[in-house]
Amino acid sequence: MTNAQRELIEALEQDQSLAEPHRLRQRVEALDRLEACFPDEPDADASALARRARAIRTRLEAVNHGLCQVIRREIRLGAGRSALLPWRPVSDQGGHTPGPANGEGYDYLDELVAGVLQFEPSDEAVAELAAEMVFYQPTPARHAFDLIERLALERQDVLIDLGSGLGHVPLLAAICTDARCIGIELEVVYVEGARRSAEALNLANVTFIRQDARAADLSSGTVFYLYTPFTGTVLRTVLDALQQEAANREIRICSYGPCTSTLAGERWLQSAQSPENDRIAIFHSRR
């Protein structure tokens, strides 16, 4: 055992503030430091210090679990917005959400969202995707909250996430707004996971459809979200379908990741702000 390990254990044992529910970020950071210092391997070190590390981990995880259970209860009662929104990072005056420098990386907010949405692990293998289709990776929670805040969705809005994976964005939008939210996803394992999460949270305004986005009915959507779900000709087909929709009504299209540069080049779309690196871009169809 090194001095650094001993010092970490002593500091965490003394820090009673970590048990306060609102100190989520500090708890997640403490758990990360514990994991780095005491990796939980099968032949876990049985020394007294390693046992103390496990006891701290159990205590901190229990606080996080209790916090998520309280938020889940509020969501089921229809009060999810006030239970969840206070956790999002506060925007500065320019409307920028401060986030870690590591771009698409995940942070304490993702821990909270994982505990709240509580996706059950599935034993089913996911199918291999065809060329030009992008593997699953969830939008980091701070970006999802930033998007929800900037969109200011209203009851008459319909948000469609094209390639919704486990459904983080439609689920969070359904919890935090009155809009109708739809996830379209090719992989059945993700669709079923998202549906179970929505059902357990008693969310009536979110639906998940197992479908190729190229075949989706886009006619009800007012806002579309793409976290680079596909590229090349698949992206082209879906953008052409969205352009057709835009001929009938004004729509907004939000994008994250590499597909943003393709959307920025579409002449039928315009953006109020020039797309920023590492932030979801919001485009409007031209009238």
Ligand SMILES: C[S@@+](CC[C@H](N)C(=O)[O-])C[C@H]1O[C@@H](n2cnc3c(N)ncnc32)[C@H](O)[C@@H]1O
């Ligand atoms: C980068 S992930 C984005 C997940 C989700 N939108 C989010 O932000 O959390 C891309 C998702 O698109 C799905 N996908 C890829 N090609 C698709 C297609 N043609 N139709 C529907 N979903 C597709 C993948 O299975 C994957 O779940």
